[in-house]
Amino acid sequence: MSGKSKVLIFVDDDVQPVAEALAPTNFDLDTRKLADGSHSLKIVSKDPSGKEGVRVIPFTVRNGPAIAIEGIKENDVVEGVLPLMINAYGKGDQKSFLISGSETPQSIPSWVWIIIILFTGWALYYVIRYLDAP
Incomplete structure (x- = not known):
């Protein structure tokens, strides 16, 4: 053996690894091939002496x-x-961002309406006092 640890990469509970390489390695996980929802990435490493380590990342x-x-x-x-x-709304792809429909309209919270009403009342009070001043 080459003296390097071997790395096996599994997605979810698959028995067949999606990648097998010598450490250190770079790996691109293509999530477009996975259904939306919860998944797990399981990385199994085997060192030259045969010992095994496992890490699961949900x-x-x-x-x-x-x-x-x-x-x-x-x-x-x-x-x-x-x-x-x-x-x-969709996000587009990695090269372009879809602006159309990407903002979610929301109703204005009641506390904002209260602040607007109080400010308007305060402003009207001072405008009326200013106009009534001698």
């Missing part, structure tokens, strides 16, 4: 369109009719 793939939803959150308790706003 990761999540999200190559499909991003989905944003407003009006319900995970594990909410709901009743009646729910108005939902749903947006889905």
Whole structure:
């Protein structure tokens, strides 16, 4: 043997490695071939003496369109009719970014409306006082 550790790279529970090389090595994991969701990368190394080391790295793939939803959150308790706003948009590819549809519209939170109303009231109060001054 060459005196270097051998590295085997597995994706999920596959018994066939996606790559086999001598350490150190560079490897490009193409996530486009994986379904969106949870996956794991398992790296098995074998040193020249035959000892084995294993490292498992969980990761999540999200190559499909991003989905944003407003009006319900995970594990909410709901009743009646729910108005939902749903947006889905793709990211394009590595060379170009899709601007169209990539921003998710959201409703304005109630605390922002309260601040706007208070500021407007304060401004009107001072405008009226200024106009009434002798």
